[in-house]
Amino acid sequence: MRTAPMLDVSSLTHTYGGGTTAHTALADITFSVAEGELVSVVGPSGCGKTTLLRILSGLQRPTGGEVSFQGRPVTGVPEGLAMVFQDYARSLYPWQTVAGNVRFPLRHLRLGRAETDRRVHESLSAVGLEGHAGKYPSQLSGGMQQRVAIARALAYQPGVLLMDEPFASIDAQTREDLEDLVLHVRERYAMTIVFVTHDIDESVYLADRVVVLSGPPTRVMTTIDVPLPHPRDQIETKELREFVALRGEVARLIRRPSTERTAEPISR
Amino acid sequence: MRTAPMLDVSSLTHTYGGGTTAHTALADITFSVAEGELVSVVGPSGCGKTTLLRILSGLQRPTGGEVSFQGRPVTGVPEGLAMVFQDYARSLYPWQTVAGNVRFPLRHLRLGRAETDRRVHESLSAVGLEGHAGKYPSQLSGGMQQRVAIARALAYQPGVLLMDEPFASIDAQTREDLEDLVLHVRERYAMTIVFVTHDIDESVYLADRVVVLSGPPTRVMTTIDVPLPHPRDQIETKELREFVALRGEVARLIRRPSTERTAEPISR
Amino acid sequence: SGSGDDSAEAGTTDEVTTLIVGITPIVDHASVFIATEEGFFEEEGLNVSAQPVQGGAAAVPAMVSDDLQAAFASYPSFFLAESQYIGVTIVAEGVRGTEETAGIYVTDDSPIEGSADLEGTTIAVNTLNNIGDVSITASLEEEGLDTAGIEFVEYPFPDMMPALEQGAVDAVWLVEPFRSGAENSGARKVHSSYTWVAEGIPVSGIGMSDEFVEANPTTVEGFARAVERANALLAQDPSIAAEIVQTYSETTEEQAEAMELPVWTEGSVDVDELARWNDLLLTTGVLHEPIEMSELTLQD
Amino acid sequence: MKTLPEADPPPDGDRPAQTRAPDTGTGRSERAGRALGSFLLRWAVLAGLLLVWELVAQNARSPFFPPPSEFLARAGQLWLPSAEAWLTESMRRDVLPSLARMLSGLALATVTAVALGVAIALNRRVGDYVDPIIQFARALPPPALIPVFLVLFGREDLMRVLLIAFGSAWPVLINTVEGVRSIDPLKHETARVFGVPLRTRLARIVLPGASQKILAGVRTALALGLILMVISEMVAATSGIGFHIVQAQRGFQILDMWAGIVLLGVLGYLLNLALTLVEHRLLAWHRIANSSTPEPAGQ
Amino acid sequence: MRTDHGARSSPLGTLRRGMVGVATALCLAEAVARWGVDSAALPPVSLVLANTANLLADPDFLAEVGATLTAALTGLGVAALAGTALGLALGSVGWVERASSVVVEFLRPIPSVALIPVAILAFGQGAEMKVALVTYAALWPILFNTLYGVRAVEPLAKESARVFGVPRLSVLNRVVLPSTAPFIAAGVRISAAIALIVTVSAELLAGAAEGLGSWILRMSSGGANTDMVYAGTIVAGLLGLSVNGLLRAVEHRLFRWKRLVEERT
């Protein structure tokens, strides 16, 4: 941890609906993210990770608890924030081309035409879509659409970047490349990143710290520091003994007792 | 391979658009799937896996080549087929509850009320959504929606099941459970399954054969037989030397030369 | 052509005896109500009711489609229909105009003092190419005035006074009950349109479609007779019209008392009088050829 | 409908033409053939109906239902350019002023309704305040409103333009509200997360996202605009298509009346065609998004 | 309790704000009539409203309103059935749309008021004429909304059904129709106001045995009843307001799922 917390989450709770249909997605979440830190969040499907990111971004008000951004309570969307949504296909604008989608949030930054174009071009190249700038999202594959959403966030160069399972639909190779890209831009632009993932390797490989959530009603099960050296490398880092140990620790935490396993074979 | 091919794909090509904007997604694809076989398809993002599945399902006509289903050329959607779409959120019906979505394709099978209800209930339990039958898809998390789409396909008990990255948004634990569920139903209902995935472990763990696709213009790079014993087990099978070897083989095939790597860091 | 299903017991033939007459709820159309009230229709074995209609343009198609069996309309409407080969027959007369019943009004402070000042003005009438503008043009020309510069615009009667007050038009042509209402609110009359060539001109009457007249000669005769009897009563004492108009329209007693009543005449349709419209409509260019009066009126 | 914009076809394969999905490269000649076929089909149906009408009317000879050949000839006489005049008298006196009124009214209605509709859709409070008034106002029958408009705005074009605008704004308003509300919330949220200012969001998300429904509203408004044009020219007018039709009705000039009705149909058709072109341009992305789903194969 | 950004209004708040809006508009109209344009043709709103209140208690008048309402709703019903059926056919069967497009585009802009003489001729002056005109006028918004709705159906939703072998007719019935339903409902709502307008206009312009429009016609030929004429007009507006409210309530009940999707924000 470096300086004062960039994001501070304390006793956060969120309940959807009311009355008999009420569903407590987040029961009690407390953690904080320092400036420049990369925190990954893991937890079972439906535990409230997306809900948490939405609350961090100021899009959704929690039903209880506090979130503060650089010391100030979050009431709306803070400035200098960006997000890659889990539902990438819906978060792209079908009426804009790929380049238009990436350029869209840059317009109000008034960077000048040259700088804007440069950023659009570079971030599209970075995610491997240089040849697709003029296409519409509907003409791309699922994984390519997801990469457009990533490129859009990167081109924006936000102070805080929230990513909700950004690599879910991307093949292993590209995924590794993009993981390294995230580490790289984090370093280069001193971004603070909160990264939701299902991939345990990924959560450890990227993070300074891993926040492990329980199943609903969701709490922070534990927070694991990841003191792995930088720069990281897909092969070398993953061979480190510490990496393997950390990975195992997260995996054990997430693995629920087998009686709780959800997927029982269809009965005869 | 067991009997006559269930699905036969020969010299399949598919080009989107025309003229200068033409994009050849599939250049030359030939392979076949025997009855009761589980074939997984891997390949880089945007190589045409979704396109391939759409053509297999009869939803889309290829611009060249042939697909036949049980010996007959595919001209429309063949009977007894089901599919889990990559874009699960859009393939669900927002005006129907979770149970309604699963029941939907069963109606025209005229199974009788009791059998229909039983199937809906069982497949929802199997994917861990028993408590959510009465909710609308918009009230579920991303991973939960994806599981609804899976439950819908399972309840249908199709002869041929096409799955397009069905577990992309699902956490590691649930994913393992669902993988086992797929193996189980395959065995129980003698389903033929074509399974698109990005996860190399998954592709080997599930399959009888892995079809590895190249980047565009896409061809079948190679087809790898997976002679691992059944029943498979998440821990034991993955510890087998053959598994590790096969996994490595697929990984090496997919790993492109590093000059082709897409994700170059954003230049300064 | 008359439909047979509502033919009544009264006649020996299968003629239609139930009639709906299209009217406008103004004093001019009182005869139908008098005839009903006095039982004249009943005595002819007829069952007659009235239904409001928006002018001849709606009434004539309604008669052709046999939705109405007869309708009150201004005579020029009948002439125009006949000129377009839509067979109508005038079976009974309504009222004749007098100097008082219609006139051109201006605001109190208008520079227009008399007929002579109307040259080059804009005058509101209720329907173009009909009684208003035709009688105005004809009477002014008779006075030797140049009417080419006068612009006529259509306004519904109720909207005329506001338009005048606002200066949207220079003058308005009003009939009862709007005429007396306007005088009350200070409007000034500068010209009587039913003067000179249009003096005592027949204004409106009851028409039927040729088909109906052909198919139901007895009914038509009886109907005409009943209206004639009512006309005779009205001719003797027009004030009964002022009374009965309160029963079928929204006219108040005060309004009724203030009204200048038109003139009813005894006897059957006066073909010669009606034929005056041929001249008026021809000189004003509304018609290009005279209408054969035998086509337009009942043959004996 | 689902053909891509003029893209060159891919090299012709040896597959039988009709087994191809429409989006996957249809030969140019084949596409041209299909376009011609559908063109003929469209107009053949109209011609067929006219023919039936002609035959029925020839036989019935009702004074109010003349055969199409007669009133079409009359329409041509009235409005088609002839040797003497490129612009016929009635074209100059009736059609052009009417069109000018109608289009100004429609433009006014569209601009106002879209602005108001966006405000209502984005802010429920604004909607709450004005909704009862809107629902009330749009159910007022325009013929009954003419007197009010006459008093307030005089008898010249201003009154007509405003009446047309007043009556035709509602479908645009309602469709704008629905269209804006139906935009995927995630689209707004994405923009908010990136701190995109409201102005940009309006121009780049709200308008494009609702454009399809807005245009559908404008289409309905176009038809209403023609109705209101006729209604507004029924009173205190001295020219215009509505005036022409009403005078024809009053004077039992049935051919003129039908010719006027035909003219309205033709005008509506042409204006609609213009709107379709606009739509084609504005919604290119929409066609592409939809064309990724090919027509049902076989079945 | 879930909270959202922005303001989701409570029903009470909606009512209160609606009333504030109406009150403001009324005051404005009153001011215009009293001090703006001094004219007998524009009576003050207060007077008109008092008349309206009296009218609403007058059984004879209510009978006229009933006649108008019956005609308008009958026409609307016919138009809703026909419009939905035609819209679905046009939207889902390519050649039907191609074959009918020119005819439809010619017919649609022809104003119903211009057809009044034709309608009188074909249907007489009674209720049939009104119903015919209303059906004609109300058909188009419903038809086109349905058509647009059919085109806006998520392609993947249709494909999902097809992949599971759902028969064609069922896809229409169970995917296209439910997903188009909100569009159809919006079309019916747009048409409801048009139906009332056309009914009253037809009564007013053609003359009719009964109905709000013929009542207004009768009033205006009396000479000094401008306030009554406006009171009748206001009743027409109130009718529209209530019909709209009713349809809204129905939509609210029917399309819960749609609200849930929207509420995800």
Ligand SMILES: Nc1ncnc2c1ncn2[C@@H]1O[C@H](COP(=O)(O)OP(=O)(O)OP(=O)(O)O)[C@@H](O)[C@H]1O
């Ligand atoms: N409708 C379309 N129009 C034009 N090009 C398309 C269309 N759909 C897909 N493509 C292109 O075809 C290629 C293959 O797309 P496809 O969706 O089949 O890839 P994929 O292998 O499923 O990728 P992913 O793993 O990212 O889902 C991509 O390059 C994409 O841009």
Ligand SMILES: Nc1ncnc2c1ncn2[C@@H]1O[C@H](COP(=O)(O)OP(=O)(O)OP(=O)(O)O)[C@@H](O)[C@H]1O
């Ligand atoms: N709009 C909503 N209304 C009601 N319940 C909701 C809503 N959105 C989410 N939920 C519920 O809240 C819980 C958490 O949802 P959330 O999307 O945050 O999960 P998640 O951790 O992101 O899951 P996943 O990994 O599958 O994306 C789920 O049980 C879901 O059903």
Ligand SMILES: [Mg+2]
């Ligand atoms: Mg999530």
Ligand SMILES: [Mg+2]
């Ligand atoms: Mg794909």
